[in-house]
Amino acid sequence: MQADTTRAPADTVALTAPAEVPFMPPHNGGYMVAAYVVAAAVYLVYAASLILRARAERR
Amino acid sequence: MGRALRHALAIAGKDLRMELRTRTSLLSAAVFAALVLMVFNFARDPTAVATVDLAPSILWVTVTFASVVAMNRAFTVERENGAFDGLLLAPVSRESLYLGKYLANLAFVLIVEAITLPLFVLFFNLDLGGALPGLLLTLLLATIGFVAVGTVFSAMVAKTRFAELMLPILLLPFMVPPLIFAVKTTVPLFAGRPLSDVLPGLRFLALYDVAFVTLSVLLFSAVVDE
């Protein structure tokens, strides 16, 4: 079986021992975006609620 | 030491006499248990899931909810005519006051379990056989633990309007570890596996009991003393 000579792209670093057959990392960036959006949303909404409550107190 | 125990037994005795006289919450807890068991009985497909695998968790869920019903009344009854002030005023240490209420609660829950267990065996026509002593020990150790925490929490929620709802909300997270330890003890027990498989669960249950009975005794005065 002819060895697959394509190397993983330069900027990826194999954390664990490389599998016998190097392969492209799975295309699952969408999950990352979803997680970042959710985290950012929660942080922002909570910060906003605190700042609004603070402003209500200052009046 | 003897005096503290006498005080505790006097208080526990009073609670038991009052409860056995009205039997309200004991009966409701027992009826509740029977209903939950029945629901479980019809909610599963006996052919799909072997009874023996499901049985432990069914028993524990039933016991969990039935005991929360039983434990709630421990301190609601003290609010009648400000009777609790009478106990707080007496030269009784908070530790023996807690011990008294704890022993009464323990007795109620064990009575509810004594009603639930035969129903459980009947409804699921289980052949416990050799597993009965192990099951009873596990049931006792688990109950000792969560009733200790439940007694402290029922003292706190008695002061709120919806004590019946508050107690489960506070207590359930504390009941899951003993529940897991108990299920992980009874599953190998029912399956007749060697003692070494049964021991870890029992050891953790005993550890939980020591930790939370001690902690509850220490923290109880913070709950009742204004």
Next chain:
Amino acid sequence: MPPADAPLVAARGLARRYGPVHALRGVDLDLHPGDVLLLLGPNGAGKSTLLRSLAGLLRPQAGSVMVAGRRLSGDDPDARRPIGLLSHQSLLYDELTLLENLVLAGRLYDLPDPRARAETVLARQALLERKDDRPRQLSRGMQQRAAIARALMHDPTLLLLDEPFTGLDAVAGDRLRALLGELRTAERAMVIVTHHASEAWDLATRVGVLVGGRWGYLGPRPADLAAFHLTYQEVARG
């Protein structure tokens, strides 16, 4: 026993807050055996806060209370032994009979023969024939006599009474005044919290008026109630 002239009760610098509200702002009080203090003051002036602090049911945020030479604190339950409390609630369990309620109290106070003692105090309150009844089966006046019986089970030397006359008709009021008269002995001190000074004026040896958590007036009871009302009015406003 503490020396003869030592006060039965010595409260020093009592302070207590409920969130933003300062119920007590530094209250001192000495009570000697035989004293009967009439505790007056507008609502929310701190009367029941002070009474509950004297009973050891309320931990002051500052200051301390000594009863019969022992400081009231969580870790010394016995310091509360000499204290008896008659609150406007009866402290009785509805599911227990009168006798069972009193025997329980007797056991908590380590009495040698709680049952005999219970029957004695019930007899003195003319309730012996009702000993097997439940508190809720009794009239308001009888319930209060049952509550008094419970408070007297351990023969307290410090008797605290929180608005004992509320809800009583004239007859029951007179009967209570007579009873309190009998209870006034050389060894016992009493604190009576009330809204109407007249209810227990002639029983009192001293009068204390709490205003905003401090003493507006604390001293021997003046002879004339009417004159006192005048000074009390400015004190309350002052």
Next chain:
Amino acid sequence: MTPDAARARSLMTRGVVLTVLALIGQAAVMLLAIQFTPVEARQGMAQKIFYVHVPAAVIALWVAVPLTAFAGLLYLWLHDPRLDRFAAASAEVSTVLCGIVLATGPIWGKPIWGTWWTWDGRLTLTLFLFFLLLGYHTLRAAIRDPGDRARFSAVLGVMGLVLVPFIHLSVYLWRGLHPQPVVLKPSAPSLPPEMLRTLLSGFAVAFLLYLGFVTLRYGIQLARDAREAAHAG
């Protein structure tokens, strides 16, 4: 303007500044993770959720929740209202942080482990703490007397903290694993420098967020208490 009200005002200002800075920091870390951190060869881009999930979990489980319980324990000893006020503020922030961990956990789990939920030690502990915190807030809302509310929530806080080791034991027994050494050791045993840098900055920002949020929330509560005192005084 009472001293408390003045102090509340300054705390709120400081809290807002800290929070805004921390939010900017958080955005920077996300950018750092996306643009300037290598993609993990086996897990792909989804692995980068790690840089938000783990810091929030570490700050929640090792800073926010323990501080809440410890402030409660100290309150039981000193009965100082400031400790109770801090415990309540820290509990609210702990709930938000646990919320983020529970939200991003499954989103990370799906691509990596193939399931939305696993009884992994850290996630299970976070779920338990989330329920304990909901109980904590429900209890505080249900008790009107400030003294009772402070003591009861402190007792629940201490009880909750003692429950944590038993949650670890339950997870261990439930999954029949050998006990995991440290629940929170980053899943990658040793990170290359570029990844470690992003993770550490993630920790720093998450801590700054906690600090900003708790200062701000404490200031708000102090202002409310001061206003109440003014009315009742």
